[in-house]
Amino acid sequence: xxxxxxxxxxxxxxxxxxxxxxxxxxxxxxxxxxxxxxxxxxxxxxxxxxxxxxxxxxxxxxxxxxxxxxxxxxxxxxxxxxxxxxxxxxxxxxxxxxxxxxxxxxxxxxxxxxxxxxxxxxxxxxxxxxxxxxxxxxxxxxxxxxxxxxxxxxxxxxxxxxxx
Numbered sequence: 386x387x388x389x390x391x392x393x394x395x396x397x398x399x400x401x402x403x404x405x406x407x408x409x410x411x412x413x414x415x416x417x418x419x420x421x422x423x424x425x426x427x428x429x430x431x432x433x434x435x436x437x438x439x440x441x442x443x444x445x446x447x448x449x450x451x452x453x454x455x456x457x458x459x460x461x462x463x464x465x466x467x468x469x470x471x472x473x474x475x476x477x478x479x480x481x482x483x484x485x486x487x488x489x490x491x492x493x494x495x496x497x498x499x500x501x502x503x504x505x506x507x508x509x510x511x512x513x514x515x516x517x518x519x520x521x522x523x524x525x526x527x528x529x530x531x532x533x534x535x536x537x538x539x540x541x542x543x544x545x546x547x548x549x
Contacts, residue, residue: 387473387544388514388544389514389544390541390543391429391469391471391472391474391475391539391540392542393426393427393428393468393469394426394427394444394459395468396466396467398427399427399461399462399465399466402414402440402461403440403463403465408442409443409444409445410456412442412443414441414442415440416440416441416463417438418436419432419434419435419436419438419460420434421485422482422485423460424476424479424538425466426444426459426460426461426537427461427466427467428462428467428468429476429538429539430466430469430476430478431479431482431485432460437462437463438462438464439461439462439463440461440462441458441460442459442460442461443456443458443459444456444457444458445457447497448497449497451497453497453498453499454497457535457536459536459537469539474511476539479538480510480511483505483507487504487506487532488504488505488510488529488532488538489504489505489532490502490505490513490517490529490541491527491528492521492523492524492525492526493527494523495525500521501517501521501523501524501527505532510529514541524543525543526540526541527540529541
């Protein structure tokens with residue numbers, strides 16, 4: 386059963402950043418060889434350290450400005466990549482590497498106010514997400530973040546099974 390949907394940054398957004406050399410805040414994109422695993426916020430795949438070229442941009446995962454609008458640094462591949470496709474499960478390469486990707490899940494209301502937060506720890510994130518949605522009706526969507534770096538990884542939306 387599909388209980389949630391992973392929402393990566395779009396290919397179109399990434400293409401615009403590459404084409405203009407600027408992020409949504411007008412900051413110049415910083416190009417660098419990967420020194421960490423990332424991940425790319427479009428493909429949601431880890432970078433290959435010392436091999437992949439990544440672009441550092443400022444990004445806010447919110448649709449409207451609000452007190453929880455946390456613009457921050459994220460990375461995308463310099464080269465065009467496909468958006469994460471297996472959207473009904475959490476990216477397995479991130480999930481499997483708890484040391485490099487310690488996760489926190491932050492829940493937001495329809496008004497984009499923070500109403501929930503939980504460290505994933507040793508829990509299975511694919512089981513934790515539907516449980517959170519089931520127990521907390523006030524949560525409209527979640528953000529997955531790196532619990533150490535606090536950086537945004539992806540948005541996680543509820544799936545209304547009646548609309549599938």
